[in-house]
Amino acid sequence: MFPIGMNHQRDRLLGALGRIVSQVDNLPELVPFVRQLGADHRKFGVEALHYPEVGQSLITTLRYFSGAAWTETLAKDWADAYDVVAKTMIDAAEEDAAQRPAWWNAQIVAHERRRFDLAVMRVVTDRPLPFLPGQAVALEVASRPRVWRFYSMANAPRPDNTIDFHVRLVDGGPVSPVLVRSVAAGDQLRLGPPVGTMTFDDRSGRDVLLIGGSTGVAPLKAILERIAQSPAPPRVHLFFGARTMDGLYDLDDLAKRAVEYPWLTVVPAVSDESAEGGVEQGTLADVIARHGIWRDHDAYVCGSPTMVDATFDRLVRLGLGRDRIRFDKYADA
The missing domain is CATH 2.40.30.10 (Translation factors)
Incomplete structure (x- = not known):
């Protein structure tokens, strides 16, 4: 929403947004996201008949808060863009309903x-x-x-x-x-239905780097179980970080898996207090930099946005290609 009385910068931004959304059907990379959104909305009880009302509400809100910046051309751009998005979501929801339940x-x-x-x-x-x-x-x-x-x-x-x-x-x-x-x-x-793209690539043949902060270790454990099912598992380094020692809540289970799987190395780390008992001191980005050369690995990173961004940047500086780093961020909200 744009408050009444914003200056020329508001007008330029609104116009740019209108041009961008008017091209949504020409941006193939947006289609998978919009389709997933449509399928996922089934769990809220959203039906095709709800979309026109939502679209009208959106246009009315934009018109009200845009003031003099609103034009008929802008209105058409937004309406056309919404129609494309709505149709994509509706089609995806109908296809999804034929294959699986809403929840x-x-x-x-x-x-x-x-x-x-x-x-x-x-x-x-x-x-x-x-x-x-x-x-x-x-x-x-x-x-x-x-x-x-x-x-x-x-x-x-x-x-x-x-x-x-x-x-x-x-x-x-x-x-x-x-x-x-x-x-x-x-x-x-x-x-609800499963979502997300931080999934294991079992065709690469490369060794694996798993980096999880706090409960970000959860999806990495799922990937670890998948790797354990492989006839010839790759070498795996799992870095598990937390601020404090008691934040390493799952370390006992990970240590048992490291004993069971000879191809697995587990490295715990804490950043905000003194480490003990074989636990590394420092942020995950610093710890992984001390532990090896990762340019020939596939990396999977999950944790807070700050941790993921810092780790991603460090891996790139260490020579790992961006296309080999898959990540997932969770927010504290």
Whole structure:
């Protein structure tokens, strides 16, 4: 929205936005995102008949806050762009409805508090939920109806339809406090369709670098399970970082996997307090720089935006190609 009375810069920006959105159908890279958005909106009960009303509301809002900058040409650009987006979303939703449900019902079968603000839970779905290791699903808890939050699966698909999630409490968050403090085995959840592109490339043949900050380690564990299923697993280095020692909440399990898998090396690190017991001191970006040459690896990075950006930049400076770095950022909201 643009407040009334903004200057010439507002006018130029609005015009530029209008030109950009008018070309949305000529930007193929946007189509997968828009299609995924359309399919994902099914879980909210969105139907084709809702789109015209939303479009009209959007145009009316833009016209009101644009003031004198609004023109008929701009109105047509926005209307045309919205029509393209809406049609793409509607078509994707209809195709998706023919293949899978809008959501999966699930029941919590185990819930473990690892810290005062963090829990690991296992759920079982009422039917198979096809996903790729590294993806996430939106999750709705019964006490917060129609409020969905995304969480990454912490395991590869299993025959028994169980899925693990790592949940860190966010102050003021509508869902995470319930998942950490209030739910228990037997409680019901709903899961949306899987989304995300930080998935394992099993065709590259290169060694693998996994870098996770806090609960960002969850999708990396899913990728690790997928690698363990390979007939000839590549060498894997997993760096697990946190601010403090008690933030390394999953280190015991990772250490057991390192003993089980001779091709796996686990390196824990803390940034904000003294390290002990074989734990490295420093940020993940600094620690990985001390530990090897990664230019011939595939890297997967997950954590806070700050951590991911710093790690991505360091890997590039160390010689790893940008196209070999897949990442996922989670926000504290």
